[in-house]
Structure formats: structure tokens, C-alpha cells
Amino acid sequence: MSIRILHTADLHLGSRMSSLGQAAPDFQEALIQSFDRLLQEAEKRSIDLFLIAGDFLEVAEIQDRELNRVHDLLVRERSFPVLIAAGNHDPYSSASPYAALFSKIPRLYVFPSEAIVRLDFPELDTSVWGVSFGSLYQETTLLPDIGTEQATLRYDGSGFPVNDQKEEPLTNKIGLVHGELIAGSSAAGVYNSLPSQRIRENRLDYLALGHIHKASELPQGDRIDSRNTMALYPGSPQGLSFNEAGARQALIVELDNSEILSVSSLPSSSRMFIDLNTEINSSQSDQEIIDQIVAEVREIDPVDYRRHSYKIHLRGEAPSDLKVKRLESGLREEIGHVNLLDELRPAENIKELGEEQTLRGLFVRKMLAAAEESDNEDTEYDLQQALRLGLAAFRGEAIDDVY
Ligand SMILES: [Mn+2]
Numbered sequence: 001m002s003i004r005i006l007h008t009a010d011l012h013l014g015s016r017m018s019s020l021g022q023a024a025p026d027f028q029e030a031l032i033q034s035f036d037r038l039l040q041e042a043e044k045r046s047i048d049l050f051l052i053a054g055d056f057l058e059v060a061e062i063q064d065r066e067l068n069r070v071h072d073l074l075v076r077e078r079s080f081p082v083l084i085a086a087g088n089h090d091p092y093s094s095a096s097p098y099a100a101l102f103s104k105i106p107r108l109y110v111f112p113s114e115a116i117v118r119l120d121f122p123e124l125d126t127s128v129w130g131v132s133f134g135s136l137y138q139e140t141t142l143l144p145d146i147g148t149e150q151a152t153l154r155y156d157g158s159g160f161p162v163n164d165q166k167e168e169p170l171t172n173k174i175g176l177v178h179g180e181l182i183a184g185s186s187a188a189g190v191y192n193s194l195p196s197q198r199i200r201e202n203r204l205d206y207l208a209l210g211h212i213h214k215a216s217e218l219p220q221g222d223r224i225d226s227r228n229t230m231a232l233y234p235g236s237p238q239g240l241s242f243n244e245a246g247a248r249q250a251l252i253v254e255l256d257n258s259e260i261l262s263v264s265s266l267p268s269s270s271r272m273f274i275d276l277n278t279e280i281n282s283s284q285s286d287q288e289i290i291d292q293i294v295a296e297v298r299e300i301d302p303v304d305y306r307r308h309s310y311k312i313h314l315r316g317e318a319p320s321d322l323k324v325k326r327l328e329s330g331l332r333e334e335i336g337h338v339n340l341l342d343e344l345r346p347a348e349n350i351k352e353l354g355e356e357q358t359l360r361g362l363f364v365r366k367m368l369a370a371a372e373e374s375d376n377e378d379t380e381y382d383l384q385q386a387l388r389l390g391l392a393a394f395r396g397e398a399i400d401d402v403y
Contacts, residue, residue, distance in 0.1 A: 001125045002256035003172055006042045006266065009053035009210025010236040011035055012089060013070055014062025017240060023309050023337040026271060027240075032066070033270035034238035036073055038250055041266060045252070047080050048124050053210030053234075054087025054133065054178025057097065067097055074105050081155060083119065084110045086132035087178030087210055088191055093134060106158045111176070116142065118149035119160060120170055126255075127169040129204065130176035138192040144175035146203045172255045175207040181231065199231050205258050207231035213244055218251075218263050226259050237268035242311055245273040272308040274300060282317040282347035286327055289314075294334050309337040313381075318344035318388055321397075343381040346388040353391070360394045 013031050017024050042050050057070070074082065086092040091113065093099070098110040111117055113134025120127050129144030146169060154163035179192030186195060191211060199207065207229050209216075215235030224230070234251040236244055248269040254261040278296060280289055293312060297305045312331075314324070328340040354364040367387040374380050 003048040005049040006047045007051045007208040008250040010055040012058040015058035030270040050082045051208045052084045055089040057090040059090045081107045085130040085176040092132040115150035116148045118152045120154045125170045126172035128174045137190040173204045175204045178210045202229040204229045239273045242273045275311045277313040280316045282319045306336045313341045317347045345384040
């Protein structure tokens, strides 16, 4: 029989993200919102199983009110079971919310850490093997597979009572675990290393992974190879920093009689981190620059462009007297959270200045030589900016935009 699962991981609900400064509360809320959205989408799309492959909660940082909020989302009426295999940020221990607050929620199951458990869903003709982290580190490999289970439970529509009958697993076979895929055959890491050799030998149909925040490349329709276990990371559904820029996703996996029919992406970010370069010239006014940037961000997201956090690199020729902080404030009115990076180069004829036998000429020669020697793009931009600020100082301008 055919089933549809939603696979997500690494939500890190409750993460404070304090490095975001003023944007932090909006992004803390975005974590909760993106999870809520996934639950609603799952309902809308008649998902059969909702899988969370670890780091669901940021246990060290989540506050009680947030925990209650997550609890309230999970007890809301829903038609599908939610299964969690805890990771290194939310290890399952007796002190965990999984053992206390969450343990009475119907249609929710958190895998234990001490043994691999198999859950049977007779109505879906599906078995799910899973295991949780029990502490911050997991040095030996935990890899769910057929036959690795130390207990079998059977879903009864609400709870998961133990089933002592030694029954064969059901047709669709899924694994759920947090860990780090590594090349080769030996495990060498502290976050549940999953050597690719062992994944190849695995006999499940689909292995739902978490831990790596960057999504795996998705197989295209006719390239699905049903001989091997398909093991994928969905990536974090809501970015936690500019390292997780752009749109994020959860995965929808369709299985039919032990075969994967399709894997598709379900957009999940409530707010995005967006890193972009904008090219300006020295004749542009502040309003022209603002209009240009607003047009660029509207192109990325015409509807919700005000919700995101932007890191915008100003490139090109610097207009004289440009006050970047002031420009940033103007942009904040239009597009919300924005950080402008001044990577402009001076508008002056640098070649000519560099030929002067003056202190300014010497400064220009030295800066240009340093830029020439550098093989790093970031350093080059820093040097350009230093050159421009230095020239402004030679002109006697106050330099108040340095940061
Ligand atoms: Mn992790």
C-alpha cells in the first residue's frame, strides 16, 4: 500500500539566536511558526506519518513558556502520528521534556536512547525503526535496520503498546535517526557516525536523517534506485543564521509496497536569511540606492519581503559623502531587518593619485600593492574600503561610518 511521510529535522525550537540582536525575537518566533506550518501542511496533504530526525528542541535554551507552546501545538487535533528520534541538542534522558511534559501526548512517540525500537503501523502496512541520542555525544554507531530492534510496539490509533508476538516487519520499512553521514566504512566522530558503507548494506527503504542543516540533493523521478536504502537530510526547515540562507524545506516521501515513488520538497521557512550583493555607482542618490535595493529584494520575495533578514553588500563606486548607517536606517523602514556592508571602492582616479609624490600618493600605492598581493576576496574588499576611508580622511571628512 502507498503512504506519504513528512520528514523534517533540526528545528532547534527554543534557540535564542542572540547573535541576531534586534532580529532575534522575530526569528525565535519563526522557528515555532515554521513548525506550526509543517503540522498544518501535513494535515492538508493527508500525510500518514510525521517524522522528526532529531534536534527538534534546543533543550539548553528553550524556556518553559515556549515548551508549553510546542506542547500545545502537539496536542492540537491531528490525524497523523508524530515520531521523534532525539539528537545531540535534545537528548532523551529522564530530565528531558520528552520524558515528562511530552510523554502523555496522544499520537506522539519519542524513541528511547538505550535500544532500537520498531513501531508497526498495520493500517499503513509500515514499520519504522528508530533510536534517540541519550546524551550530547554518541560515539558508537546507532543505525536502525531490519532485525536491530530490541522491542516492537504496535500503534493502536493513539498509543504505542508493546507487541510481544514475534511478527515479521510490515512492507514499507523506514528508519529514523540523528547522525552524521561519513564516507567510507569506519566510524570516527562523536555525533553518531554513519559510514556510507554501512548505509549501503542497510535494508530499509528509506532512512530519515537529521543533524546536517544543509539538505541532501534530491533524487529526480526516474533516478530513484530502489536497490539501496535512500538516506536523506531535509536540512533545517527554518534557517538559524546567515549560514542557512535562502529558502528551506521539509521532505515529502511517497512509498508504495516498499518502493520509493517520489521525494519532493515542501517549502517551510517562515522567515529567510538573505545575503545579496548590490552594485551601485557614485552618481546615485540615497533614494535611488534605496529604490534599487527594495526592487531587488521584492524580486526575491514579492509578498513577504519585509519578513526576512538581509545582509546586503554594497559594491561598486562610492558616492562621496555616503553615510552607510543612515542608508541602512532608510532601508529598515522599507524592508525590515537589514545589515549593510560597505564594500565600495573609491570614486577617485586611483591611478593618478598613486603617482603623486605626497603622503596620500604613498598611502594609495601601499594599499593597492596590498590588494594586489591578496588572494582572498574578503580581504580585497576590506582593503578597498580602507583605501576609500583613508582618502576621505585625506579630504578632511569625518569618518563616522566605520564598523
Ligand atoms: Mn545535531
